[in-house]
Amino acid sequence: MSLTLPIIDISPLASEDRQQWQPVIKAIDEACRDTGFFYVTGHGIPAEQFAKVQQMAGKLFALDEAEKQKISIQDSANHRGWGQVSAEQLDPNGPKDYKETFDMALDLSPYHPQVARCPDLYGPNQYPNIEGFVQLVQQHYQLSLQVGLNILKAMALALGEAENFFSQYFTHPISVLRFIHYPPQQKSSNGAGAHTDYGCITLLYQDHIGGLQVRGRNGEWFDAPPVANSFVVNIGDLMQRWTNDCYQSTAHRVTSPTEQATRFSMPFFVEPDFDTPVSTLASCLAEGEASPYPEITAGDWILSRFSDTYAYRNKGN
Ligand SMILES: O=C(O)CCC(=O)C(=O)O
Numbered sequence: 405m406s407l408t409l410p411i412i413d414i415s416p417l418a419s420e421d422r423q424q425w426q427p428v429i430k431a432i433d434e435a436c437r438d439t440g441f442f443y444v445t446g447h448g449i450p451a452e453q454f455a456k457v458q459q460m461a462g463k464l465f466a467l468d469e470a471e472k473q474k475i476s477i478q479d480s481a482n483h484r485g486w487g488q489v490s491a492e493q494l495d496p497n498g499p500k501d502y503k504e505t506f507d508m509a510l511d512l513s514p515y516h517p518q519v520a521r522c523p524d525l526y527g528p529n530q531y532p533n534i535e536g537f538v539q540l541v542q543q544h545y546q547l548s549l550q551v552g553l554n555i556l557k558a559m560a561l562a563l564g565e566a567e568n569f570f571s572q573y574f575t576h577p578i579s580v581l582r583f584i585h586y587p588p589q590q591k592s593s594n595g596a597g598a599h600t601d602y603g604c605i606t607l608l609y610q611d612h613i614g615g616l617q618v619r620g621r622n623g624e625w626f627d628a629p630p631v632a633n634s635f636v637v638n639i640g641d642l643m644q645r646w647t648n649d650c651y652q653s654t655a656h657r658v659t660s661p662t663e664q665a666t667r668f669s670m671p672f673f674v675e676p677d678f679d680t681p682v683s684t685l686a687s688c689l690a691e692g693e694a695s696p697y698p699e700i701t702a703g704d705w706i707l708s709r710f711s712d713t714y715a716y717r718n719k720g721n
């Protein structure tokens with residue numbers, strides 16, 4: 405089944421002329437209130453940058469298992485590094501995910517005050533020993549964050565807030581850049597189980613292989629095929645809560661490639677500072693309506709969702 409997701413050129417958001425933002429704000433608002441999934445182009449990251457990062461990720465996944473084990477996410481207190489195939493199970497009722505992963509985020513020394521505040525999410529990254537790796541992924545993290553903040557600017561304005569409403573909470577963001585490698589399987593089967601994302605929004609770069617599927621509001625699954633030089637953007641659960649369900653997170657899943665193809669994707673999970681107070685936006689409540697969601701910090705919310713997904717995090721290590 406196919407359902408066409410909107411493709412929104414966000415390049416006008418970089419203009420000094422705020423009038424030019426209006427059609428983009430409107431298109432993003434409509435997409436967020438509808439399927440909660442859309443493509444963005446005109447984000448400013450050149451195709452060559454993605455090619456470089458994908459090549460670097462290929463070097464990482466091609467390392468010997470023993471080398472990758474040295475940076476295992478299971479040995480990281482703050483969820484960084486390499487995750488082996490089947491470490492994750494996004495759909496608690498489905499099979500384990502047939503994918504390997506690498507997670508990186510803000511690199512803070514263990515003595516940074518934020519680490520004391522939340523050692524589960526802040527702290528050092530774990531990097532492979534590959535020339536140029538650290539510099540490239542850190543640069544890519546910053547570029548992705550800027551795109552995320554630009555989209556959040558449009559969302560804030562659409563929701564009747566100041567343009568920096570969301571970006572004010574990105575001093576020490578818990579946003580994560582993730583590489584995913586989906587090895588081929590014999591027959592078409594689960595690569596990543598059905599799930600919603602936890603945070604504000606996700607920017608997903610996917611290569612040309614395909615396999616991403618989105619559950620429409622009518623409950624049917626449809627393909628979200630690759631679109632060159634785009635991000636697929638979707639709403640996460642934290643944003644759903646923040647907006648009192650005006651913007652809803654949408655379930656999605658990935659089917660493994662078959663035959664000899666391997667798939668690469670790279671989500672960037674846009675998540676604010678750990679201590680961000682998340683309480684329902686006034687514009688998302690009817691007059692006199694009490695919010696159904698008590699205030700929570702962004703970090704406490706993300707942590708509660710993590711423990712549902714990763715078995716190893718519940719085993720005391
Ligand atoms: O690999 C993909 O296309 C999607 C991955 C995903 O949904 C996730 O990691 O949350």
Ligand SMILES: [Fe+2]
Binds near residue numbers: 599601
């Ligand atoms: Fe996802």
